Amino acid sequence: MSTQHAVVIGGSIAGLSAAQALRSRFDKVTILEQDALPDRPQGRRGTPQAWHNHFLLDRGRQSLDSLFPGFTDHVVAQGGTLLDPAYDAVQCLATGWVPRSQSGMRMLFASRPNFESCIRDLARQDPNIRFVENAPVSGLITSSEPSGVRVTGVNYLDPAERATRDLAADLVVDASGRGSKCAKWMTDLGVDIEERTLDAQVTYSSRWYRWPDQDVSWWKWLTVLPSIDPDATDQQRYLCSIFPIEDNSFIAVMGSWGLPMPSTVDDFEAAYRTTRSPEFGRVLDAAEPLTDVHRTKSTKNVWRRFDKAANLPAGYIAVGDAVCAFNPIYAQGMTCAATSGVILRDLLTRRDFHDHSFPVAFYGEQAKLLDLPWQLALTRDGAYDHATGTDVMSNGLMRKLVSRYTWSGFQFMTEAAFEDDVINDHFDKVFNLHESLGEFLRNPRVLYGLLRYGVRKILGRSSLPKLVAPHLEPDATDVTHLRGGAASAEVAAVAR
Ligand SMILES: Cc1cc2nc3c(=O)[nH]c(=O)nc-3n(C[C@H](O)[C@H](O)[C@H](O)COP(=O)(O)OP(=O)(O)OC[C@H]3O[C@@H](n4cnc5c(N)ncnc54)[C@H](O)[C@@H]3O)c2cc1C
Structure with missing residues (x-):
């Protein structure tokens, strides 16, 4: 039997999860990544969201532990923390702080570069997962057969020769994130992908800090929800968080639906002192800033409905933000990216990936996963007056x-x-x-x-x-x- 080879476009959370899933069925997996990949937790150009806090939901952690046994332990060994969200954390609701109590629940906190770096470490333990860095993919190679179109490989920039090359694959997995060209590539093949959207104009402003030396707070994670007072100022309508990460550091973030948000240090400092809770500003004033302020508006909910498309090509599927990207306030993206890897691994044991029905079955199962966070995100976002997109609440x-x-x-x-x-x-x-x-x-x-x-x-x-x-x-x-x-x-x- 010939060697089976899969290619993954993008080496981030979704790409690494997919690569690991593919190894259950493929002899070789090649990850083509446009960036150079650091050998320690570090941001990079292709993942600008890494400056902002990334909360890993329990389901995502389970998926990553299932794909990469030892994932949680590895993150903890690299400085991540497991916290009891009812006991180690404080949350300020509309009318005040929720009292502290113990629960059986544990949540894993680390920076996104740390999560990604830990997953990459575990994927790199498999010698049959090959990483090709500085290798952007520019297109798909296809062939026609009586049952339809088949993707048979990709064109990519060979970093050694600085020239575009073909790479053949029995299956191509697109994990190239929000900016993926997957919809355009499908249009070029005559396949229409319906795009559902909802933009609640959420903006994040984040800055990294070292915890103050002195004991300024007993809690380790803080969340302040927006004021519901109609007379509240803009700053009182921010969602504020202090989010613990490795190296005795935290990310301070202010987010809003539709309000202008600070992008300079001066504006950030002025804003955090006037939010709903003086506790937020008190700790930030005592802490040592480690970075500039990073602001993003790349938060639109977008679902490319591959599951509803007809005549999908065989030999190609898309995962992660390339298919569905959420308003990050609900912290669903990494969980969906990792859980799509679990779906892929399980489907490969039941279905022949060569078959034209394989993508249809995959997108069907993936849609069941995505529907749940999509409905959750839409419930709130669709109600804002300033929201735009196909899924704004019509009533x-x-x-x-x-x-x-x-x-x-x-x-x-x-x-x-x-x-x-x-x-x-x-x-x-x-x-x-x-x-x-x-x-x-x-x-x-x-x-x-x-x-x-x-x-x-x-x-x-x-x-x-x-x-x-x-x-x-x-x-x-x-x-x-x-x-x-x-x-x-x-x-x-x-x-x-
Ligand atoms: C501000 C913000 C906060 C967030 N907070 C959370 C959170 O709290 N919890 C959570 O679960 N999720 C959060 N998310 C979402 C999360 O970042 C993504 O859902 C998750 O990273 C999905 O990963 P991905 O692998 O699909 O895409 P990405 O992480 O975007 O990775 C895409 C990869 O593909 C590479 N690439 C792109 N094009 C090409 C190409 N042509 N060729 C080769 N490589 C290519 C890129 O360099 C990159 O490595 C947040 C997002 C934002 C914007």
């Missing part, structure tokens, strides 16, 4: 309601989750892409719990302590003993 009343009540709804569910373990469990599953928002809201047990919490709240019988006001420092008291209290037991009895 005016619904748009107003969602726009007005999302953050208070989020606050209500967070409060209910505090005293009801079942709601908490499902809420975590939605956030971590194990369950859809629709499933959550249709679950009778969840609905009953929410209703019950609403009644308890009105009657003043909630076990949740009064939230500390946003202008004060968050309280470090451990209130674990109040979690999931009597309400849960009562609701569980009713549910039975």
